[in-house]
Structure formats: C-alpha cells, structure tokens
Amino acid sequence: MIEFRDVSASYDGELAVLDRVSFTIPNGDFVAFVGTNGAGKSTTMRLINGLLKPTAGDVLIDGVSTANLRTSELAAKVGFLFQNPDRQICCNTVREELMFGFKAQGRECADAEGRVDAMIERFGFDPDAEPFLLNRGTRQLLALASIIVLETPVIVLDEPTTGLDFRECSKVMEIIAGLNVRGTTVIMVCHDMEVTADYAKRVIAMTEGHVVDDGPTFEVLRNPNTLQRAHLLPSxxxxxxxxxxxxxxxxxxxxxxxxxxxxxxxxxxxxxxxxxxxxxxxxxxxxxxxxxx
Amino acid sequence: MKGFLEYVPGDSVLHRMNPVAKLVCALFISVACFCTSSFMLLALILIIDFALAASCKMTRQAAQLAKAVAIFSVVLAVIALLTTPVGTELVQLPWGYIGTGSIAAAALVLMRLVACAVPLFLVMYITKLNDLANSMVKILHVPYKYAFTFTSAVHFIPVFMNDMAGIMEAQTARGVEFDGGFAKKVRLMVPLCVPLLVSSVRKTNSAAIAAEVRGFNVRTRQSGFKAYPFSARDVVALLACVCILALAIATNYVPIP
Structure with a gap:
C-alpha cells in the first residue's frame, strides 16, 4: 500500500510543486494521475520511488517511509517506467538490458535468467538485437519489459503511451492491464483521456500541486467541475x-x-x-x- | 535556478555591453593571466573578476565556477608540483625534487586557471548566445557556420548535463546505487555514456536537419536585423583590459612578487 500524508515537495527548495497532498493507494489498484503539465503528477511519481524526497509530510510504502529507504532499495518494491525509454536503456543487447535490473539489485540467479527468457519469448524480442536500433515503440516495450521482469509489486508509469501509435499503445496498455489483473499495483501518469478511461480503475486529478478530485474513473471523468478545475478535456x-x-x-x-x-x-x-x-x-x-x- | 552556462537576464552595465566587447575583454584578461607569473597581479585579476561578477549579481555563480575550475586544476597543479624542481629542496623524488619553487608553480597554475576561466564563463552567463553569435558574425566577420557551431556547442552543454542527470535517475530507479566513492561513481557512470551518446547524436542530428530546413545555408552576414553598436562604456572597458594585459606583459621585465 502506498500512502501520501500531507506531502509537500519542491525542487532546489525554490518552487513548491506539491502542496499538502494526501491519498492512499491500496495493493492491486490501477490509478491514473491526470492534469495539465506542471500539475505535480510527475513529481508525485518521483516521490513514490524516492527519486525526490518530500519537503514536508511523509510517503509510506507498505508502512515504511521512503525517507528511511534508499532509492536502490525502493527499486525492488517499485518499478518505474520513464516517458523516454532512451534514458533507461543502456546495454548493448536486449538480453543484457533485461538482465540489467537483476544485476543492479544484486539478484542475478538462474531464476532471473529464466524470467528473462520468458520475457523475451512473451514480447517476441530478438535477444541479441541492439536496443538503440529498435524503433520507438519497441524501445518503449523493451523498457517496460525490463521493469516487468523484476516482478515488483508496484509499477509506476510516467506517460507510457507518449509517442506510440495506436497499435503500440494498445499493446503496451494491454500488457499493463494484464499485470494489474495478476495483482500488480499500477500507478500511471497519462494525458490521454481515452487510455485513462479505458484502463484505469481510479483517477486522481491534479492541478497546481493539489488533488482536485479522487475517485472511480467514470465518476471523475464525467464530473464537469473536476474537468474544469483540472483543465481537462473529457473522453x-x-x-x-x-x-x-x-x-x-x-x-x-x-x-x-x-x-x-x-x-x-x-x-x-x-x-x-x-x-x-x-x-x-x-x-x-x-x-x-x-x-x- | 539557472543551469550551467545558461544566460541569466539582468540590466547591469556588463549585461548592456556590446557582446564582442565583452568577449574581447574576457580574452584580454585570460591572456593576461598567462603572460604573468606575478602572484600579486593574478590576485588583482581575481579581485577584478569577482568585482565584475558582483556588479551583475553573479557572485554565487562565479564562486561555484571558481571552485569547479580549482578542483579540475588540482591535477595540473600536482603535475607542476612534481615536474618543476625549483627552489630549496623539500622532498627528494626519483626524477628530481619538490622545492619551494615547485609549490609556487603549482599555486601559480591554480590561480592562473581560475583567474582566466571566470571572465570567460561570466561572458556566457551575461550574454545571450544568439547575440554573441550574431555580433561575432556582424562585427568580427566570423562565418555564421562557425559562430553557430560555437553557440550550439555551448547551448548543448546544459542539455547534455540534464540528459545525464535523467539517465542517472532512470538507472537509480532500477536499483543502481550511485552514492559512494568517486571511483565507484565513475565506474557506474561509464556504461551510461552509451545512452548519453545516442541521445546526443539524435539531438544534434535533429538540430542540424531543423536548421537546414529553415534555410541555414542561405543566411549571410547581412541577414541579422539587430545591430550591435559600440558605446563609450565598451571602449573604456576595452582600454582597461588592454592596460591589464600590458601590465601583465610588463611584469616579465619589471619583477613584481
């Protein structure tokens, strides 16, 4: 379970981008954060996996404050897919890329090899292909696969469908939805209201560092007041x-x-x-x- | 907070100076640093550097920059220390010795590099890159291609630094621990140069294509609309810098400690 208790955050102590935000995400939920650029969505994601520490309040993962955990320790609990796969991909082959997380976390074992093999088969990757020569959609899938393979209980996705065509977008989202069905908590930042409406169970709408609405997807997305306050267009x-x-x-x-x-x-x-x-x-x-x- | 080498807007005298005058003044000061071995003059130049930085409210940036340059200069200072056997012998080495003169040489290297770097970097902070490039083309008749290359290279420094920070952040999120000793950090950062290189090549390629399709090659020296006239303050500043340079050269003939 992820819990935000009156969390405030800023960059370089200069600009408050999150102001006393509170919410709880139970295990197995599928939550989409929506709002305009600068609303504080990505900052919230960075707080979840400890890339940013709150200036006030507390972020708890399974009851443990992220302030007491190193980001590398949090990596075993929270998988994070970045918007730009090229920042994540750093190995010479697809297989090495999928193994990278296990190596970084010191979890190399036969089981890891088996999971990597299964992931290669599931996604239809060429294990010896050079990741940087793959097309944008496949690179995004590889970045996603390299997170999924670690089987973290929580997956955070920062705009996972940006730059993908409809087919690639559907493929990525179906995989994510499948993970959620099997019990993984999915937290996603998404600007695409159609994707949000189709896949998320719950929506948290944000604007200017505040939560303006939090509830079941359908209720939030058809609330004209929420749409107006968060500057959103309805699906x-x-x-x-x-x-x-x-x-x-x-x-x-x-x-x-x-x-x-x-x-x-x-x-x-x-x-x-x-x-x-x-x-x-x-x-x-x-x-x-x-x-x- | 502004990033490394990013223009910081302001209305100081230095901000309002002609970009070419600023650049030439900075070059004169930098050359002066290498023309003298006088600690007094280098100290004076350092004081001038920081006074200029203070006049445009850039003291913090200048101090950070001086610190960074000093750290990098330590390597050169150590080399100077080990390879300049001058003065009273203090430590015997297999290839010579470290003397009082060696320490002075090392200190000179440090002071010289800091004193020459600050004004050059200050120019970047107080001048828009476009103005710098355009004035170089108009006044110095530098071909636009080269001016653009120079400004693009400078422009991309903070972009690449930001990219590297993003890449390190992405790897931290995957469990890589960058906290630790310098050697460990460097070892972990080396493989990350691959994504940085790929992203750099993609960015520069996109920038080149974008410039090409917007008529980069048809641009001439007359294309720029903005004029960059010299004013009295530019002339005064240039004369002052010429005096500093002359003084630095003179210290070679009239010894000053």
Whole structure:
C-alpha cells in the first residue's frame, strides 16, 4: 500500500510543486494521475520511488517511509517506467538490458535468467538485437519489459503511451492491464483521456500541486467541475453524453445519465441514437450545433 | 535556478555591453593571466573578476565556477608540483625534487586557471548566445557556420548535463546505487555514456536537419536585423583590459612578487 500524508515537495527548495497532498493507494489498484503539465503528477511519481524526497509530510510504502529507504532499495518494491525509454536503456543487447535490473539489485540467479527468457519469448524480442536500433515503440516495450521482469509489486508509469501509435499503445496498455489483473499495483501518469478511461480503475486529478478530485474513473471523468478545475478535456464518450445532454434535455433522465460505467454509457448512447435515428424526434441531434459534427 | 552556462537576464552595465566587447575583454584578461607569473597581479585579476561578477549579481555563480575550475586544476597543479624542481629542496623524488619553487608553480597554475576561466564563463552567463553569435558574425566577420557551431556547442552543454542527470535517475530507479566513492561513481557512470551518446547524436542530428530546413545555408552576414553598436562604456572597458594585459606583459621585465 502506498500512502501520501500531507506531502509537500519542491525542487532546489525554490518552487513548491506539491502542496499538502494526501491519498492512499491500496495493493492491486490501477490509478491514473491526470492534469495539465506542471500539475505535480510527475513529481508525485518521483516521490513514490524516492527519486525526490518530500519537503514536508511523509510517503509510506507498505508502512515504511521512503525517507528511511534508499532509492536502490525502493527499486525492488517499485518499478518505474520513464516517458523516454532512451534514458533507461543502456546495454548493448536486449538480453543484457533485461538482465540489467537483476544485476543492479544484486539478484542475478538462474531464476532471473529464466524470467528473462520468458520475457523475451512473451514480447517476441530478438535477444541479441541492439536496443538503440529498435524503433520507438519497441524501445518503449523493451523498457517496460525490463521493469516487468523484476516482478515488483508496484509499477509506476510516467506517460507510457507518449509517442506510440495506436497499435503500440494498445499493446503496451494491454500488457499493463494484464499485470494489474495478476495483482500488480499500477500507478500511471497519462494525458490521454481515452487510455485513462479505458484502463484505469481510479483517477486522481491534479492541478497546481493539489488533488482536485479522487475517485472511480467514470465518476471523475464525467464530473464537469473536476474537468474544469483540472483543465481537462473529457473522453469522447463522456463528451458525446454531455453534448447530447445540451441538445436534448430528456437525456438528463435517460439511461445515459444513469450509467455507472463507460461501457454502460456507450451502450446507452448507442441505443439512444439508434432509437432516434430517422424518427425526427430530436431534430437538434442532426444539426451542426447539436453534435458538433 | 539557472543551469550551467545558461544566460541569466539582468540590466547591469556588463549585461548592456556590446557582446564582442565583452568577449574581447574576457580574452584580454585570460591572456593576461598567462603572460604573468606575478602572484600579486593574478590576485588583482581575481579581485577584478569577482568585482565584475558582483556588479551583475553573479557572485554565487562565479564562486561555484571558481571552485569547479580549482578542483579540475588540482591535477595540473600536482603535475607542476612534481615536474618543476625549483627552489630549496623539500622532498627528494626519483626524477628530481619538490622545492619551494615547485609549490609556487603549482599555486601559480591554480590561480592562473581560475583567474582566466571566470571572465570567460561570466561572458556566457551575461550574454545571450544568439547575440554573441550574431555580433561575432556582424562585427568580427566570423562565418555564421562557425559562430553557430560555437553557440550550439555551448547551448548543448546544459542539455547534455540534464540528459545525464535523467539517465542517472532512470538507472537509480532500477536499483543502481550511485552514492559512494568517486571511483565507484565513475565506474557506474561509464556504461551510461552509451545512452548519453545516442541521445546526443539524435539531438544534434535533429538540430542540424531543423536548421537546414529553415534555410541555414542561405543566411549571410547581412541577414541579422539587430545591430550591435559600440558605446563609450565598451571602449573604456576595452582600454582597461588592454592596460591589464600590458601590465601583465610588463611584469616579465619589471619583477613584481
């Protein structure tokens, strides 16, 4: 479990980027941090794995303060995937890269070799390939694999889908979702509301170093007040429901408004549009102003 | 806080000086340091260095810089100490001896390097790189290609330092312990030069392509809009620096301790 207790943080003691932030992430959760650049999301991630120490408050990992642990000790508990894989990759072959974490942590053993082999097979890597000659998406996958192979109970991902195309993005996120299903706590910074809506169970919205909302993904992402305060754009499905609500007040009492998840909302919108298509019941839906088409 | 060699905005007299005048003044002072062996004059130049830094509120940066240069100069000072057998013998060595003159030579190396480095680096902190490059092209007729190369090299220093910090951070997050002795740190940092090199090559390649597609090769000396006229303060500063240089040369003929 990860616990932030009134945590404040700054860089070089000059600029407070986090101000008395508190939250708890239980084991097995899948949390996405959303907000604009400078909101304090990446700083929060750096606090989790001890790359940054809080100026006030305490960050606890399984009840132990990160202030009492070295970053290298925390590496065995928290895996960290950086936005830029090129900062992480430093070995001459894919196989060496996957073994690097075990070597750094002094955990080289036959079991490690076996896990590396399994990871190579699972991701379809060429073990002798030079990592820097791989394409961007594959380098990101390699960076992710080199974290996953260590089997840390917590994985922190700083914008894992940046620079990836849709297929690569889906592949990365499916792997991460699979880890979460098997019990790994996933904490992710993400600017892509679609990815957040599709995969995260919980969203923490931040702005200017404060948490403005914390709750189930669906509740946070359809809260207009949260979206406004955190300067976020809603995901497409929420956006459509909002626009439908604007042009057809009847929506407010329909199954769309009563939906409890994004899946339910998508289904309700589909049914609503299907039932009204061609009936002329809601002329505004077909206009440019209505759906912004 | 600004990074290493990054321009720090200000409105001091030094900030407002002509970029070329600043550069030439710094060069005169640096040359003067190598033209003299007088401790008194080097001490005077150091005082001038820090007075200039203080005048543009850069004392802290100048002190940090002096410290860094002094640390690197220690190697040269030790070499001077071991290879300059001058003065009264203090320690016998297989190839000579360390004498009182050897200590003086080592101290001279340290003082000389610190005194000459501070003004040169100060120029970087108080001059926009673009202004420096453009004025060199306009006034000194340096081909823009070379001015751009110089400013790009300086511009990339903090970028690469930032990259290296990021790479070390990423490896720390994977369990590498950089805390420890200097030798251990160096041993751990060597493999990290690979990602730094790759990122540097990618960055410079991107910068070169970006410059090319924006018409880098069609630029001429007349392309720059901004003018860099000399003012009275530039002339006074240049004359003062010429005097320092002349004084440094004179110390070779009129001995000063």
């Amino acid at each position: 497409q499905i929420v956006d459509i429901s909002m626009r439908l609500g604007d042009v057809a007040p009847a929506i407010a009492s329909s199954s769309i408004a009563r939906a409890n998840s994004l899946d339910q909302m998508s289904t309700a919108i589909y049914e609503f549009i299907s039932s009204h298509a061609g009936t002329g019941a809601s002329p505004a839906l077909g206009s440019d102003e209505g759906l912004g088409a």
